[in-house]
Amino acid sequence: MEIHGIFLICSLFLALGAGVDGSPMNDLISKLPGQPDVNFRQFAGYIDVDDGAAGVSFFYYFVEAENDSMNQPLTVWLTGGPGCSAVGDSFSSAGPFITTKNARGLNRNLFSWNKVSNLLFIDSPIGAGWSYSNASGPYKNGDDSTKKLLVSFMQNWYEKYPNFKSKDLYVAGSSYAGHFVPNLASGLLDDNKQSKELKFNVKGIVLGNPMLRKKLDILARYEFFYSLGLVDSVVYEKVKKECTAIDENNYSSKFQANWSSGCQMFMDSDSFIFYNSIFDPGYASAKLFDAVRDPCVVNFTDLSLGNELTKVSKGVDMCTLMRADFYFNIPEVQKAFHGNRINSRLPWKGCNTANFPFNYDDKNRDMLPVLKSLLQQSIPITIMSGDVDGAVPAVGTLKHLYKLAEEMNIKSTKEEVWSHENKEGGKKYAFGDLLTFLTVIEANHHVAFSKPSEALYLFTNFAVNRKH
Template identity: 75%
Template sequence: MEIHGIFLICSLFLALGAGVDGFPTNDLISKLPGQPDVNFKQFAGYIDVDGGVAGRSLFYYFVEAENDPKNQPLTVWLTGGPGCSSVGDAFSSVGPFITAKNARALVRNLFSWNKVSNLLFIDSPIGSGWSYSNTSSDYNNGDDSTKKILVSFMQKWYEKYPNFKSKDLYVAGSSYGGHFVPNLANGLLDDNKQSKELKFNVKGIALGNPLLRKKLDILARYDFFRTIGAIDTLSVNEIKKECNTIDENNYFSMFQANWRPGCQMLLDATSYMLHDSDFDPNYSNSKLFDAMRDPCVANLTELSLGHELTKVSKGVDMCTLARPDFYFNLPEVQTAFHGNRTKLPYQWKGCKTDKFAYNLNDMDRDMLPALKSLLQQSVPITIFSGDVDGRIPAIGTLQHLYKLAEEMSIKPGKQETWTHENKIGGLKYSFGDLLTFFTVVEGDHHVAFSQPSRALYLFTNFTVNRMHSDHQ
């Protein structure tokens, strides 16, 4: 009778998905299609973030650290867009696998961040990847609602993975992650102040090519174009004169600061001049993403025919970013991931499904106050930007950080070069003890994709092992 009772309790425990060692067995991934053998566990599934009231549910993918995961920190990765899938981004940036050239299999990512941390990828906001809501208004996202939902997600994720409550926690991301990451970090710290039980052990944030002050970042593109010889100084000076309603000291935090008509005309004309007569907006956007390399012309039909999709330019396979759009639509992949439980009536897309919407005013928000709040709470911040990124150029981000340092009476350190594997990796700028900015040589808008070895080095030495940063 006693043995039967114990067996019944254990069976119920497993049926509820609690599993062993604090891991939910229901979310365990046995193996992804075409995946090489690995010695770490993977999990994926949904977290209902509102108790079922509106039917909001975020999809996640969790990967153990390669070695000694119980003693490694946890890093949350939030990609930008807004509206791009962080889970999909894992397969072209910091996750353990990269899609093979035929997009039907996976290869090991030699520079995955799970070499030094457990990794948690969250499809956020609602409408990104496989995250969804049964309430249509939830697809109209904004910074505040996204922060609130992500904080709720983390509370409930820790309930599902209780062993990680005590772990050091890092929050990282790229591009519009410049909004998501600091907002979530601040939200978790605010929750700490209100909670008597759960404490989020936030130890630092890492941002790649972050959007911090959108309209100034747009203006910085023209400074960038000048540095690569695409336009002349006279054109840049004309733009700055006509667009002087926006500057470092006059940035609107909550309201859209619309360009004056003359300014917008000048920006449009200059953008057009950067290209030949066969002006193609899609090609233009690709060159903003990476001013150094030829873009991939993504033809997923080729993949459906069993062909390979690849475009190597200056040592980088530019089609790596496109192939997850095919892999994630394979039925066997969705089954292995425990994804798409709502049976979406449309194709999985890495970025911006048709239902997705985002508050334009929030996209113009000034993120310096959010960074300032973190620094005031002694949270270290590491920022790195690729030096061939024309979308959010490093020259603009550096300008923002000088402004932030001035507001906080922080004396900037001198500019230095940093090295990795006996090569110059870029420039390093220190702002006090907590804020560090790096440029990355030949890094584009997504440094973890275009320069993965350097991105891993920076994350390891200046985020996870920050105390060793003086011994690079």
């Protein structure tokens, strides 16, 4: 009778599309095209996050930890833009695979964060990656709406994966995820307060080159490129003279009218000023994200013919991002991922930032109050910034954190060198017990992409294991 009962229970779970461990077997990825054999499972699919007229659905990619997944934490990964796909980002950052040089297959990422954590990549806001809305007209994205939808996503995702409800939860991401990550963590904590039981066991957030105060982050570019000799003293002094309407002490997202015309010109055309000898705007913009490496020249025609696309610069294959774009457009890949549910004929793009619908004022929001609130709730914050990133330079982020520490009366700050594999990795700044800032030598705007070994080390030791 016992055996017969167990068989009936298992049959019921399978009939409902769930495995005996509660995992949704309909979302199980049997194997991605060109994927090597692995000892962990992958899932992908959609979570409906708005049952109203908008009909919003976010796409996700879930990767179990390599070993003992039920005793490992869960890390949510978001990415920036706004308009970039976190799922696509996983193939050049913290995920388990990177594309082969011909973009037809996959290699193992030896420094995937699933060595120490389960990973959940979420395409957001609406319109990023394979996430979509059924509402007519353009999407209305912003910080607050994205936060609300992501909280709903997590509530519904836990219903689909009940065994992960009690796991330690980390929220991580890079670039404009400097808004998305703190906002989501804050929203999850607020949701906990409305419940008698702990829903979200938030243990920390991890940010990579985060945009926290956009206008000051852009001004910091001039200081960064001046230090590299890419901006002459005349331009640098003009910037300092023209852009005096705002500083760390009076930051506001709503003083647009106070910019002088000269300062606005610098804000709008910085990449061309930094590389005024370069006449290719795309090249100049790409150099913002990596000041020392040459960007990849996109040539999908070569990939279509079965040729390889690669450009190794200072130890980094700069074409990895471009190859992921090609891979995700292969019909067999989309089918294996259970993606593109609405059968869009538009090409899949890892970053769809041009004219992406997003509230302009939200981009200029000051994120220090949200970070302050998280610290006051004893949520550790770990920030890693590549020191050759010109998009969100480390020098600007460090100023923001000094300002935050001052506001919170955190005086126990210290600076020291951190090392990895017997080499200097960068500088470490500790602000009290909960806030840690780490620079990464020769890492660009995407630390996990340009310095994957160091990124995994920092995530493991300063976030998951809280090494001080």
